[in-house]
Amino acid sequence: MSATAAAAHPPRPMAFWLVVGAGWLTLAVPSLWDFMFGQWSAYSQGHELLLLSVVVWLMWRQWPSIRALPDRTPAWWAWCSLALGLLAYAFGRTQEFIRIEMLSLWWISVSILLACKGWAGLRQTWFMWLFALFVIPIPFSVVLMLTAPLKEAVSALATVILGAVGYPVGRSGVVITAGQYQLLVAEACAGLHSMFILEAMGLLYSYLVNHQSWLRNGLLAAFAVPVSFFANVIRVMILVVVTYHFGDAVGQGFIHNFAGIVLFAVALALIGLVDALLGLFLPDRQAEPKA
Incomplete structure (x- = not known):
């Protein structure tokens, strides 16, 4: 990068950021509305508004x-990157x-951040941009491919546990029989969507608590997947x-809807429990008092 490109710029007034924000909203609001409430609402997995609210926060x-x-x-490559994003959006x-x-x-x-604040701005906000990727919907073909074994595993474990405590339950594939009733474990109950949002929440939890151990933070994020699976079994x-x-x-x-709330509450409680258990083996060190 040339010295001119990297030179400091006089502080931009708040009006500049308001104009930039208004321009971004002009692009974002129609797309987000169509995605969550309009013609693309069938692609929505139900958690995007929550995750977008977290990004705004x-x-x-x-x-x-x-x-x-x-x-x-702004360096020339920042302008090129912005132009590429606008072309992709169009x-x-x-x-x-x-x-x-959504990706554009x-x-x-x-x-925009790179153009205005450089790499320092990206380093300052890297987690926000990583978290924002969870708003982009998973392709439905991937959902179908991954939920097939998840549906089998969730229905099998739920049937075994209920049968062990005396309920007259049986299972044929992903169909659970309970007395005279039959219940189909569908994609929504298979756990992929909840794993997606709980993985995001696990990363957010790790970021906010900011443990000193990178291993503890990584394990905490990884444990969001099995935690979500067992929470779906409970659901x-x-x-x-x-x-x-x-x-x-x-x-x-x-x-049925209330069970989804219970799922989320149980999963968050389990993530907290896992964090407490990891703390027994990977505790944060106490800051040494200054002399």
Whole structure:
């Protein structure tokens, strides 16, 4: 990079950032609306609004430190990166490729930060951009491919546990029989979507607690996957027990959605428990008192 490209720039006024933000919202709002509430809502997995809210909160939390960084004169490659992102957005928007739209919005955001604050800005906010990738939907073909073994495993373990405590349950593939009722373990109950959001939440938890041990942070993020699996087993067991005692209408009504809330609460509690157990082996060192 040339000395001119890397030179410090006079501090940009707040009006500049408001204009940039308004321009970004002009692109983002139609795409996000179509994705979560419009023509692409079928692709939504239900957690994107929550994750997007977390991204906004992270930006608000880090904004003072971002503003404190010295402004830079944009390098030529930063302009090229921004132009590439805008072209990708135009292509995705006109050709109706929602994932290209979403990914290009992410790329445009990163390019704007690099143009204004340089690599220091990206180092300051790396976790926010990593977390924002979880908003982009998983291709449905990948969902179908990965949920097949997950559905089998979730339904098998739930059947074994319920059978061990005396419930008259059986299983044929991903169909669980409980008394006179049959329940299909569908993609939504298989755990991939919840694993996706809980992995994001596990990373967020690791980032916020900021343990001194990178190994502990990495293990904590990795354990989000088995934690989500067992939480989904609990969810399926709740639905089977409720359906067995109160009927299919109750099991597929409010209780079905409430079981999703229970899933999230149980998973977060298990992540906290795993963190506490990891702390027994990888504790944070106490800061040494200054002389």
